[in-house]
Amino acid sequence: MPVKTAPAELTAGDSALRTRYLNEVLALLYPLPCATGDRRGEPIAEYLVVPDARRPRLLVPTTSRRVAAAAVRRYAEPQSRAARLKRDAVVAALRTGASSVLLRDRVRITGPVSASIDGYLHEALGRDLSVSIHIGPARANRKPVLQLISPEGETFGFGKLGTGPLTQRLVKAETTALTALGTVGLTKLTVPSVLHAGQWRGLQVLVQSALPVWLPRAPLTPRRLTAAMIDIAGCCGFSNGTLNGSAYWAELRGRLHAVGDRPEGVALAAAAEQLAARSGDHTLRYGAWHGDWAPWNMANLADALLVWDWERFAKHVPVGFDAVHHELQRRIQSSGDAGAAVEATVRRADELLAPFTVAPEVRELTALLYLVDLATRYLADRQAEAGARLGVLGTWLLPVLIRRVEEL
Known part of the structure; x- marks a missing residue:
């Protein structure tokens, strides 16, 4: 069934591909009667846009300093030293409350929580959580990827949402694969486990456990x-x-x-x-x-x-x-x-x-x-x-x- 969506414009006249995709993702995760930028409604979530609204890569929840810092620190390990330094600077700003200097763009979502992805995940997983949203580069298999963070700042899961025929098939396939791999007795590697799988408003949902990718790395032989x-x-x-x-x-x-x-x-x-x-x-x-x-x-x-x-x-x-x-x-x-x-x-x-x-x-x-x-x-x-x-x-x-x- 097609999903009715609320408009989610961040910057007037901005036609950048990532910004357009961000708007599409917000409309899927927060469909009508939810709204973006309406300060009169009941707040559901507020996000900092990293690095900014013209080049969105990550939406960081403002639930608390601890949660915001975890969203950046624990999402992925940058590949270069320069990228790690930038990441660490943002984490430090979030922890100290100085993030307004580095991160000026915000997105505010209002409406009934029950109509949002936040409400669905809270009900499905039976726990309080904040959602951080990754905005990836253009690819046919691009899909919304969510980092799920506890009130204590623990990243406990990642969610994937299949939105079209290809990505729905891939999310279903990963659910099947992880379920099977959990039973075969692997000894040389660690894979995520399935925390939840289902459908929400026509989207295929997979929530898997978070692997501790933020821990110190060792040389791989x-x-x-x-x-x-x-x-x-x-x-x-x-x-x-x-x-x-x-x-x-x-x-x-x-x-x-x-x-x-x-x-x-x-x-x-x-x-x-x-x-x-x-x-x-x-x-x-x-x-x-x-x-x-x-x-x-x-x-x-x-x-x-x-x-x-x-x-x-x-x-x-x-x-x-x-x-x-x-x-x-x-x-x-x-x-x-x-x-x-x-x-x-x-x-x-x-x-x-x-x-x-x-x-x-x-x-x-x-x-x-x-x-x-x-x-x-x-x-x-x-x-x-x-x-x-x-x-x-x-x-x-x-x-x-x-x-x-x-x-x-």
Whole structure:
């Protein structure tokens, strides 16, 4: 059922994409009869906009100094020293009450609490809480992500809301994945648990426990990372078989057919069929994979490897996909040259996949199948249309894939 929403304008005439998305998120979380900016109604929540209304990235609740500081300090660990210094400056300002100097933009929500996401979560979880809202970059799978904070300043959960067909499917998939992973006896990594799953006003809701990502990090060794990936690969059992005779290949061909109406899809399917024709009789080992095991989806502590964002988890894929994906994303993040990152990752296939007992003759095949799988996902999700930075595959992934398949 369509949701009736209240307007949520922050700045007159501001057409920035993040601001527009912020308005859309507020309208979903606080639908009519809730209102934004109306000072006459009953207050539900008030947020500081970080860093400002023109470039919103995080909405911080003003419930208390402790809660506000926790919202910034415990949301995510910045990747650079400069970003950490900026984060720490905001946290200090929030703790001391000097935040008005750094954070001048606010959003005030009024109306009946029962009509808001705050009221729904309070009822579903049976506890008092404040909500902090993350405003992410443009992506097809972008969705509202909420940090849930207790009155004492404890981050106890994160919520995801599926708002359209793609994100609803992903939120449901992550709910299923986390439920299953909680029963398989993982020993090499820690994953969130499901605190609540349901629907609210047509949105798919998942609340998962908060992993302590704010604790001090420890250096991550390749051995520990590989052991965790092997733990996931075997969590639902292994199987062996040729590519051409596998359920994986049948499923991948179906997904390729679904994107065959676009030129990039045609080129991708041709490369995949050529790959299967040349190497489809080789035997592969199949298992499970995280689906998006990137450096920003994990944190290594002294006594635990924390891994989150399980919405792409899948079974019956060639073993080693996680290792190839992590290598590719790490290289893109560090160099910014996506095409070179693809080339370098394929060249390292032998080294990356040896610890997974992937036979030498199918290591490059496994890496190329991974690229086909990833490209198919990008096309199916319509990442290019959503404005994702790497959405146009012809500028980085497809040229390398096609050339490497021809050279195989």
